[in-house]
Amino acid sequence: MLLVDEVYLNEDGSATGYYNVRGDEFFLQGHFPGNPVVPGVIQCEIMAQTSCILFQDKMKDGTLPLYTGLDKVKFRGMVKPGDRIKIDITTRRERHPFYFMHGELSVDGKVCANGDFSFAIM
Numbered sequence: 001m002l003l004v005d006e007v008y009l010n011e012d013g014s015a016t017g018y019y020n021v022r023g024d025e026f027f028l029q030g031h032f033p034g035n036p037v038v039p040g041v042i043q044c045e046i047m048a049q050t051s052c053i054l055f056q057d058k059m060k061d062g063t064l065p066l067y068t069g070l071d072k073v074k075f076r077g078m079v080k081p082g083d084r085i086k087i088d089i090t091t092r093r094e095r096h097p098f099y100f101m102h103g104e105l106s107v108d109g110k111v112c113a114n115g116d117f118s119f120a121i122m
Contacts, residue, residue: 003046004087007053015089017050023081038079043113044070047103050087051119055099058121065119068098073115083107097121 007017021028021038028036052065059065079085085105092100097120105113 004049007050009053015050015053017087019046019085021081021083036081040075043105047087047105051089051101054091063121065121068120069118071116075113077110077112079107079112
């Protein structure tokens with residue numbers, strides 16, 4: 001389930017990604033009938049997938065980045081079909097195999113979700 005259309009590694013070591021919500025995604029079915037909204041857990045997954053570019057060089061064949069935590073996650077606005085999501089990710093700290101990130105997900109300059117999360121590369 002790929003939830004990122006584009007991802008860029010920025011010169012300052014951060015990452016920026018984009019996802020266009022088409023409206024036919026499986027997670028919109030029933031969430032909510034007649035008023036589709038991208039679920040918060042999917043927004044977190046979009047931030048997680050965007051962050052993988054930041055530690056791609058540390059992953060070897062057969063390794064997986066796995067969530068180890070979510071902290072201070074806030075949902076501040078709805079994401080709906082037709083929206084172009086922008087994702088900004090920064091690394092807070094790393095201690096291999098653990099990586100601690102901060103993400104912000106926005107639509108048209110309005111922050112819709114943000115929070116801290118961590119991964120272990122296993």
